[in-house]
Amino acid sequence: MNNFLTKLSRRERLYVLMAAAALVAGGILYPVYRVLESYRQEKLEEWQMARALRETYQAMLRTADQIRTENGELKEVLKRTDGLLFDRIGNDVMMEASIVKLLNQMAPDLDLDVSMARSSLRGVPGQMNFTVRGGGRYPEILNFFYQLETHRPLIVVDRFSMGVQNGKHLSGQKQKKPFQQTAVSRTTVGAEATEPRMKLQMEIHINCRTAGEDGQ
Numbered sequence: 001m002n003n004f005l006t007k008l009s010r011r012e013r014l015y016v017l018m019a020a021a022a023l024v025a026g027g028i029l030y031p032v033y034r035v036l037e038s039y040r041q042e043k044l045e046e047w048q049m050a051r052a053l054r055e056t057y058q059a060m061l062r063t064a065d066q067i068r069t070e071n072g073e074l075k076e077v078l079k080r081t082d083g084l085l086f087d088r089i090g091n092d093v094m095m096e097a098s099i100v101k102l103l104n105q106m107a108p109d110l111d112l113d114v115s116m117a118r119s120s121l122r123g124v125p126g127q128m129n130f131t132v133r134g135g136g137r138y139p140e141i142l143n144f145f146y147q148l149e150t151h152r153p154l155i156v157v158d159r160f161s162m163g164v165q166n167g168k169h170l171s172g173q174k175q176k177k178p179f180q181q182t183a184v185s186r187t188t189v190g191a192e193a194t195e196p197r198m199k200l201q202m203e204i205h206i207n208c209r210t211a212g213e214d215g216q
Contacts, residue, residue: 084154085126085209092116095128099206103132106151107144110134110200117203129158129205135165137195144200153206160202 089098100114117129141162148155 083152084207086153086206088208092128095208096130099128099130106147107134107136107140109140110136110144124207126208127205128208129203132202132204133200135197135199138198139195141198141200148204156205156207158203158205160200162201163199165197165199 086095089095096114096116099116100112103114104112112132112134114130114132117131145157148157
């Protein structure tokens, strides 16, 4: 090897040394570079995953804060509506009996027939619908409407119709609270003015506190 190098000129020896250095770089340094580059790429991916995970946690925290805020607002709304909701008493049969008793106490002279509508079984959660029929003088019916409107918890009048007992139809309304009075004229029999006997039919609904609301 030494004889070979001594036979070469200075420039040729320089070329040989550069070639040898290139071989060393290719055989040793390049694999080392590949390993280091692979390690760097792996750490970069880990850093990107950690960053994405941190952003996910931050989003979760923001969402949790938003949920807590909305939950607090919902609780405040429920507190304000507490006086408008009926307390749930047992099952639907017991609730129906309770409402029948309540309505008959409001209008003992109207001989009310109250029944729960079938739509209550598949309707809005907590809502119970009733059909009410009865008859009496107009002032008694008017007083009944007034008691419905002012009652708390809330009793909502959805529809109603009235007619005199001889069958003449006087009014048919679709009604949501607040109730607006419907004027009915008196009839005259001979020279005397008498209050007509009225037939009343109406659809109402109430809203009950659902399970879990008592813990507000």
